[in-house]
Amino acid sequence: MSAGILIVVILGIAVLGFILGRQRALSLAARDNVKLHSLPGYYGHSVALFAAVPAFLLMIAWLFIQPILIETGVSRMIPDSVIPDGGARSLVMADVHRIADGLDVLAEKGGLSEEELSRMRADFTNVRSRLAEVGVAVGSDIPVPVLDAAREYRDAKHLGSSLMVFAVLVVSIVFAAIAYSRVRPEMRARNVSESFIKALLMGSSLVAILTTFGIVASLLFESIHFFQMYPAKDFFFSLTWNPQFRGGSDLGIIPLLWGTIYVSFVALLFAVPVGLMIAIYLAEYAGKTVRSLAKPAIEILAGIPTIVYGLFALITVGPFLRDWLAQPLGLGNSSSSVLTAGLVMGIMLIPFVSSLSDDIINAVPQSLRDGSYGLGATQSETIKQVIMPAALPGVVGAILLAASRAIGETMIVVMGAGAAARMDLNPLEAMTTVTVKIVSQLTGDTEFASPETLVAFALGLTLFVFTLCLNVLALVIVRKYREQYD
């Protein structure tokens, strides 16, 4: 029975449980002539929930754990001698998976009985051509242990899924039966369904949190792998970034980090003043009509895909800066430059700064403005000396969020600043950032286990820690000064 049908069956049991539970509550109440504690539907709910939720949880857990168990068991069956030179165990395991699937196909289309399959011997039968006949291609001839492993894998998988169907159905029926037998008029069915809802909501937030941990864990795992092959000292302190296909690469993060910080800095230098002034105008000076038109118009900027910004940088801003700034000043000939990427990224960040700051400035109580005007202050004096200081923590939070966004940006940098890892102060030179290098290291032809590829995870982890610190800082600042005005 496949997982889809199993789900439908469990849902069926749940619906049945709902109807029966509801009826039992009603009939018991009528027989004993007592009042039900909850509405009849709640008794049905409680049976349905007990029928479905534990069964689904078991199913999810099973689907996660079974492949891991089978994989490690089967993997142990493959001796090192079968693994080709320079290849990895995972490649052989991929063959095992494919052959196991192929055996399924053989059983189905080729009309082979289970007995024939189990008698099939790799050293006598040409399994590869048999598989090819039914459309399953295997790269090389199949060694005996691999075929055995595949057979074992297949059997374990079949056994596992039958066991799962059985176990899940048993759990569903048993729990439903227990819940059904507990239905009594005085049972607090409302509270039962309430606590299930609470658990459901808690579980949802847990998913988000666990995912974050999962991401960090996977980054951490691969990064540790990397640092076993490449010294951490060189990674963090070397000033050269020069990956080689044949090994012996220099993988220093400093030039990339410098590029990231430089480009983000230029972007913020542009976005923060412009964004703040927009926010002040919208919040303090603009009339209702202007505001209702201008605010959404500016927020459109936030909806433009970054690749489109990248095109704008590549085709318009880059050549413009080269022809009108870099060449006349003799500062370079490159159309990709830090300034190009920074400016375009700055435009992208304007709505982040302006929209958030606008909300924050609007949240400053009107009484502070009145107080200031009442003392004979002008509008700009009031903004400068009363409103901005009051709004500052929120504005700093907005800026730091924009900074995290800038640091993680990739597309605009590839197309605007290029991909050359370089440390330079000249903003009209091409440079590159951590994110760009993560992409380029992972999309090469190099094998996955080399430091040149794994460095991407170390880069990603560094970047993650960096933006995490920024976000925490933003939260701390915002929280610390929040109750300043209330």
Add this chain to the structure above:
Amino acid sequence: MNDATMNNALMSNVKTTTKADVMTESKISAKNVQVFYGEKHAIKDVNIEIRPRSVTAFIGPSGCGKSTFLRCINRMNDTIDICRVEGDIAIDGENVYDPKVDPVQLRAKVGMVFQKPNPFPKTIYENVAYGPRIHGLARKKSEMDEIVATSLQKAGLWNEVKDRLDAPGTGLSGGQQQRLCIARAVAVSPEVILMDEPCSALDPIATAKVEELIHELRENYTIVIVTHSMQQAARVSQRTAMFHLGELVEEDDTDKMFTNPNDQRTQDYIMGRFG
């Protein structure tokens, strides 16, 4: 215009002429003031004379326009887009709605204290120094210190805060915050102080302190106070004006208003029959 307002206008005229010899001329004089919020006619033809160095209380049920009228005196209503003011309000004979008058300068001369204490999120010192600083009243740090100290003394707050001038103004208690706001208003040496229900957010003890303060400030400033509390109006003011539905019902000596008002509506309001 209805008969009651006619009568009141006549009566107050009579009074000012008969008492002219014992009284100085009025500090603020409003003539035919009309205020509109969009389509709404919020103030209907108000005429009133406010005497210098005395406390005038505005009373009346909620929404009667007393706060609106108060905010016309220092043109605070300018900050509300849909608000339109007609008629004359003169301070010392100069119409504040004259195009030549700069509302920013005017507000330095006519200070304001609001319903809810609204200290700036700055230190106590900076709260008081804010006004003098934007108007350039102090050339040196020592002069500023002097202004801050005297303003806090006038507001009766000096002894409570002199050791912690660097503490945030928002950290004070509600009553202290309101007195800080009064010190802030006093610091720019205004001639008139407008108070819009200054005690409505305070407990009785803090209220008593602020009322005491109003008594002392009367010697140097012309004070106009909007209040919902009959007792407060009776305690702090010399003159009382009763507003109802945007009209000035009557205006008279406080003693007379609370014992023997001319208008039935004033009588009813003071007795608590409506409002």
